[in-house]
Amino acid sequence: MPMLLYRCLLTLLSPVLLGGALLRVLRGRETWADLSQRLGGGAPATSGAIWLHGASNGELASARGLLSALRAARPDLPIVVTANTVTGRALARGWDFPGVTACLAPLDFRWALARFRRRTRPALLIVMENELWPNRIVTAPMPVACIGGRMSARSFSTWQRAPRLAATLMRRLSFLSAQDDQSARHFAALGLPASAQGPTGTLKSGVDLPQPDADTLAALTPLFPRPDTLLVASTHEGEERTVLDGFTAARADRPDLKMILAPRHPARGDEVAQIARATGLTVARRSAGEQPTPDTDIYLADTLGEMPLWYRLAGMTFVAGSFAPKGGHTPFEPAAAGSAILHGPDIANFRDAYTALDTGGGAVAVSDPDELRAALVQLAGDATAQDALAARAREFLAGLGDSAALVETLVARLVSLTKA
Structure with a gap:
C-alpha cells in the first residue's frame, strides 16, 4: 500500500516532472538527447555493470576515489555513472576512467527505470548520500547499497510521517x-x-581533484594572480548580486581584487552575465569565447567540468549555496586545492564540516555583503594568510575520518555484493 500511494502521487505529478524536463529542452538548457536519457534511453549497452548514482557534483566528487578503487578491484565490470544534472554528468565524464560511462539518471518512473536497466543490466546499484528514490530502490532486481547515507533531523521527521514506505525502502x-x-x-x-x-x-575528506589542463592554467595564471583572486563557486539564483555587492565594496580598498564567477548551472550564463556587467566592472565570459585580459575584473566561468582549474587559480573561494537556501556546497574541494574558504550562513548540507572549520579557524563565515567585504579586505593579497587558512581547513577536514581506510572497507563489501 505505501508504494501504491507513492506511485499514484508520482502519476499525478508526472505532467509537472515531464513538462519540466521538456521545458529545459525548449529553453535550450538541455538537449533532446538529455531528455531521452531522463526517460531511460541513451544509456550504454552493458552487462553486469555497477550502476553508481549521485545527485550532482558534490556527491559524485566524493565518489571518485571509491569508483577508482572499484575499477581496480573489479576491472572486468563496466561502471555506469548517473547524475540528476548535466553538470554532474560532465564531471564524471571528465574523469575519463576506462570502462566508466556517464549519463543522466532516469526519472523515478517504473517504465523509465526498466528501460534503463534493459540497456545496462546492472549487477549492483550504488546510490550516494540521500538519493533514496522509492521506485529506483524497490524495483531494483539487483542488490542496492547506499554510501555516505545522510539524513538530517528534518528529513528523519519527514520520513517518520510515512513509516511503512520508509521501512519498505530500508x-x-x-x-x-x-x-x-x-x-x-x-x-x-x-x-x-x-x-x-x-x-x-x-x-569527502579524501577528495582527489583531477589536474586541470596545464596549458590553460599557464595562460590564465598571469591574468589572475592567486592572492588577489576570489572564486565564487557554484552560485544559485539570487546569490550573485549578494556576492558582487561585497566584492565591489571590497575593491574600494583592494583595487587589484579579481573574481572568477562559476554559476552552479551554466545554462544561467546569460542571466549571470547581465548581473555581473551591471556592476560596471569589466567582464569576460568563458562560454562565449571572450578572452580575459589584465584589465578583466570578473571572469564568468559558465562552463562544465572546469572547477579544478578555477580552484587552482584562486587563493580564496566563497562556497556558494550558502547565501541561498540550498544548504551550502562542499568545502572539501577548495580545501584540497589549497584555497582559503569563505561561506555564508546556510551550511545544512555540511554542518559538521563547517562547524569544525569555523570553530578551528579553518574558514571565514560571513552573513551579508558587509561581512564579505571585510573578509576580502583582510585576506586579499595576503598569500601567507590564505595558505594558513587553507592548511587549517585541510587539517580539520581530515580529522573527520580516514577516507582511505573507509574506501578499502566499502570496496570489499561492494565487491561481495556484485557476486550475490
Whole structure:
C-alpha cells in the first residue's frame, strides 16, 4: 500500500516532472538527447555493470576515489555513472576512467527505470548520500547499497510521517554506510536491518581533484594572480548580486581584487552575465569565447567540468549555496586545492564540516555583503594568510575520518555484493 500511494502521487505529478524536463529542452538548457536519457534511453549497452548514482557534483566528487578503487578491484565490470544534472554528468565524464560511462539518471518512473536497466543490466546499484528514490530502490532486481547515507533531523521527521514506505525502502537495502552517527541512528530507527548497517564515515575528506589542463592554467595564471583572486563557486539564483555587492565594496580598498564567477548551472550564463556587467566592472565570459585580459575584473566561468582549474587559480573561494537556501556546497574541494574558504550562513548540507572549520579557524563565515567585504579586505593579497587558512581547513577536514581506510572497507563489501 505505501508504494501504491507513492506511485499514484508520482502519476499525478508526472505532467509537472515531464513538462519540466521538456521545458529545459525548449529553453535550450538541455538537449533532446538529455531528455531521452531522463526517460531511460541513451544509456550504454552493458552487462553486469555497477550502476553508481549521485545527485550532482558534490556527491559524485566524493565518489571518485571509491569508483577508482572499484575499477581496480573489479576491472572486468563496466561502471555506469548517473547524475540528476548535466553538470554532474560532465564531471564524471571528465574523469575519463576506462570502462566508466556517464549519463543522466532516469526519472523515478517504473517504465523509465526498466528501460534503463534493459540497456545496462546492472549487477549492483550504488546510490550516494540521500538519493533514496522509492521506485529506483524497490524495483531494483539487483542488490542496492547506499554510501555516505545522510539524513538530517528534518528529513528523519519527514520520513517518520510515512513509516511503512520508509521501512519498505530500508528493508530493500543490502548495505548502507552512513555519513555520520546521527544519520546511522535515523536509518536504523526507520527499519534498516542490522545486517545491512555498515561503517560510519565520509568519503569527502579524501577528495582527489583531477589536474586541470596545464596549458590553460599557464595562460590564465598571469591574468589572475592567486592572492588577489576570489572564486565564487557554484552560485544559485539570487546569490550573485549578494556576492558582487561585497566584492565591489571590497575593491574600494583592494583595487587589484579579481573574481572568477562559476554559476552552479551554466545554462544561467546569460542571466549571470547581465548581473555581473551591471556592476560596471569589466567582464569576460568563458562560454562565449571572450578572452580575459589584465584589465578583466570578473571572469564568468559558465562552463562544465572546469572547477579544478578555477580552484587552482584562486587563493580564496566563497562556497556558494550558502547565501541561498540550498544548504551550502562542499568545502572539501577548495580545501584540497589549497584555497582559503569563505561561506555564508546556510551550511545544512555540511554542518559538521563547517562547524569544525569555523570553530578551528579553518574558514571565514560571513552573513551579508558587509561581512564579505571585510573578509576580502583582510585576506586579499595576503598569500601567507590564505595558505594558513587553507592548511587549517585541510587539517580539520581530515580529522573527520580516514577516507582511505573507509574506501578499502566499502570496496570489499561492494565487491561481495556484485557476486550475490
